[in-house]
Amino acid sequence: MWFAIPPIFGRKSTANIAIRRPTPTTARSSACFIIQPPAMRKSDLSSRSTPSLIGYVAHMRSALLIGVILAAGMGRRLQGLCGDVPKCLISLGGMPLLHWQVRAFLLHGATRFAVVVGFKAETVEATFRHLFPRLDASFILNPDYARTNTLYSLYLALRQVDDDVLFANGDVLFGPKLVRRLLTGGGSAIAVCRRQCGDEEVKVVAKGERVTRIGKEISPEECIGEFVGVAVWRRKDLVAVQKALEPRAGTDEGRRLFFEAAVQDALPELPLRWVDVSDLPVVEIDFPSDYRQAQELLPSVEVEWNLTEENHANPAS
Secondary structure (H helix, E strand, O other): OEEEOOOOOOOOOOOOOEEEOOOOOEEEOOOEEEEOOOOOOHHHHHOOOOOOHHHHHHHHOOOOEEEEEEEOOOOHHHOOOOOOOOHHHEEEOOEEHHHHHHHHHHHOOEEEEEEEEEOEHHHHHHHHHHHOOOOEEEEEEOOOOOOOOHHHHHHHHHOOOOOEEEEEEOOEEEOHHHHHHHHOOOOEEEEEEOOOOOOOOOEEEEEOOEEEEEEOOOOOOOOOEEEEEEEEEOHHHHHHHHHHHHHHHOOHHHHOOOOHHHHHHHHHHOOEEEEEOOOOOEEEOOOHHHHHHHHHHHHHHHHHHHHHHHHHHOOOO
């Protein structure tokens, strides 16, 4: 059975995203959205008449954008909220979290996707391909996901990209306004919420617009706020990030680090801006309380999409 998500590019647009819901292997609970890996047939990808989104968004920017999503983790800190389901497939508004992320990146020019998978890798890939069957997407396996962290996953991803990157950790809910704000102003940038931070948050120190320090180990009194796991990395800046990732990814100790440790190493050569997104709906889902907050914020994300659709339907507005 096929159904369509509301149009991304306006109510008058024909560029709906077609989603194939497999039967009878789809299972959904209040907190989880999961598609068991089905047999993929060529007809599943070629028989639909729904227009490809790629052709529509490709003209939006002259530079190619690759959506990179780190979705290898197990979500242990969610205390069994989703059972045996990856965090990126947590259900929000009846759709997996991954859906909201990909959709926001598509709107802002992502023409390809690189998704790092590990825990339940086949399930994540099958869900993605059924949600977005016509997208150009590669799935990069982190085979040691249970013993490594985001530094190693990002290292694996960046070895396969050669264009500007829209980046997200696979457990973050955000809307299209956040991505638009990151892209405004040029250069590489990270999304930061200005608020009181604790030990768990990835904290940011800045001088003016430029990030000078980033990491969990920073004192809360020093920081301007929390990096919420969404960023844009320009191609010219990726060299510095990759250079910093390589030595750490080559050791067991380094592979267990968060990728922000490598970003910190790269900062002397990396002109990285921070962008204030404190007024926008965004949450990184690490604990059950974060999931409850995401449920509360979802209506605000949906409002952003409604406004986006109206603007595309009425370009003069």
